[in-house]
């Protein structure tokens with residue numbers, strides 16, 4: 214029993230058969246029409262528009278074989294094969310000449326359907342929402358065609374779903390395929406939206422045309438393949454859904470659609486002559502691959518299902534990365550990495566997968582016999598390559614939540630731009646003390662042990678803007694230690710309720726990455742004196758911090774230094790104060806230090822100041838902090854710009870701007886006032902007198 218739908222399709226086919234017989238069309242039109250009908254029926258079968266009952270199959274088989282024999286018959290009198298080149302529109306010299314495919318490696322990109330595919334592919338690549346799948350440049354023996362998103366596939370029974378076989382390579386991981394759908398049929402990939410299907414017109418493919426090695430030619434191909442409506446005559450116009458396409462040499466019943474492409478190969482192209490990578494690149498990147506090497510067609514189909522699926526977005530990312538690579542630029546990955554700089558120290562954040570690089574390079578590891586911790590960048594790069602392969606999770610992190618480790622690694626571990634000791638003006642005592650307790654012990658742990666063991670806690674206190682954070686940065690760059698920089702307020706507010714876990718994680722990660730320096734800005738807010746009204750969570754954080762600090766202090770093998778910075782040392786809990794053994798006062802810069810700050814800042818500017826003018830400026834800035842001096846210089850640097858008239862700012866070249874002069878500083882002094890009061894200073898001096906290190 215043949216279903217109604219089957220009957221309608223088969224009737225239609227039969228009708229065309231009689232029309233062909235009537236010879237009202239030219240042979241080339243007939244060739245187009247027959248191939249169109251074959252493809253239409255293949256399509257109908259593959260989309261289950263033909264029921265699987267025996268009667269239908271038998272009829273289908275008969276018609277298919279009949280038409281296949283016509284269209285593939287090499288005999289000029291009996292077959293239509295000689296007219297196959299109409300599909301490519303490559304203008305065969307004469308219809309009377311024996312047919313020989315004019316498609317070659319050189320002109321393949323001139324074939325309209327290929328052109329159309331290239332355009333479609335480009336369009337889809339440009340559209341980030343498109344889920345069109347593309348194939349990367351194949352290794353060889355492959356022509357690629359475009360695959361449409363499965364989501365674009367019409368679901369209605371009446372809406373045609375063009376299918377075509379993806380003869381993809383099994384060995385090329387660059388091949389990206391659409392999600393296999395209906396793979397039980399043939400492992401086909403899918404393409405074309407409903408609209409594009411409806412727009413498709415007839416197509417013919419020569420027997421030797423490479424396209425015929427796809428069991429079904431996609432409608433984009435069909436569309437491009439010499440759709441010459443005017444010439445086509447009645448046959449094509451009667452195709453009710455407008456779908457037509459190419460066919461291959463069908464000589465088997467329905468099931469034969471899955472057969473190897475090799476059965477129909479007859480010419481060079483068809484037998485896998487598309488081996489040139491160059492030709493592949495000229496055809497562009499398309500979704501479905503065509504494999505000229507017909508012997509492997511079946512295998513490749515079988516392997517399709519196991520191939521990795523990539524979304525168009527993934528592919529876009531790959532393409533972008535490739536583009537960046539081509540430009541010789543290491544393009545940033547299109548991952549969700551927002552804000553590459555770290556707030557606290559303004560330095561680069563390390564990626565989630567980045568590994569710690571121990572800063573002190575042993576002589577052996579360094580390989581150059583240098584064994585120095587300075588010149589950190591190189592040694593780190595050197596180590597990072599090694600460590601990337603080392604994915605072993607340290608035992609010490611076993612009880613720490615991975616999320617916390619990740620947060621510490623991403624947010625806190627900090628590798629700042631190098632700051633040299635000379636960049637810090639003045640503060641000689643603080644600098645030499647830090648060298649003694651931080652740098653040397655890190656360099657020579659063998660000497661600095663036992664009684665000479667370095668303190669594990671250091672407190673930098675003093676007025677705001679005096680360079681405490683700068684010292685932290687300098688320690689980070691010069692010690693070669695892994696540097697963790699975190700604001701205490703982050704611990705208490707950012708990870709509410711999890712602060713103590715963060716503290717634990719921080720020390721655990723630091724322990725793994727020894728030698729390490731943990732720099733905690735605003736440490737007073739973390740270690741404030743205990744009080745009755747104290748919030749439970751901050752009490753817990755503080756307790757945890759003290760426990761950890763104790764652990765670091767008592768374990769002599771740990772090489773962890775905690776550096777706290779504060780403007781309010783008087784608020785620090787006494788238990789914490791005790792553990793921060795070295796307490797260094799970072800005062801306002803003295804005259805000489807202020808001079809150095811100004812000179813350093815002016816170095817890269819055009820200025821005109823003699824020594825006495827500079828001296829006068831520095832005398833006038835008594836009581837200014839380092840940050841105030843920096844602000845003063847910025848303000849003075851704007852003086853020459855403020856002198857410019859109206860539109861001059863738009864036209865003047867940078868080297869025409871006049872130098873910064875003494876008067877600019879005088880004007881700036883009116884705007885920038887010292888930020889630290891005498892009264893505040895008294896508090897520091899008093900506290901330093903009582904608790905500070907190295908007070909004479």
Ligand SMILES: Nc1ncnc2c1ncn2[C@@H]1O[C@H](COP(=O)(O)OP(=O)(O)OP(=O)(O)O)[C@@H](O)[C@H]1O
Pocket residue numbers: 636637638639640676677678679680681682683684778779780802806810838839840841843
């Ligand atoms: N001794 C110094 N030498 C050179 N520049 C300094 C010095 N002190 C401060 N500065 C300048 O002031 C800026 C702010 O300094 P920094 O942030 O280190 O101060 P701070 O003591 O940490 O301030 P706060 O206590 O407010 O955090 C620095 O970036 C630098 O430009």
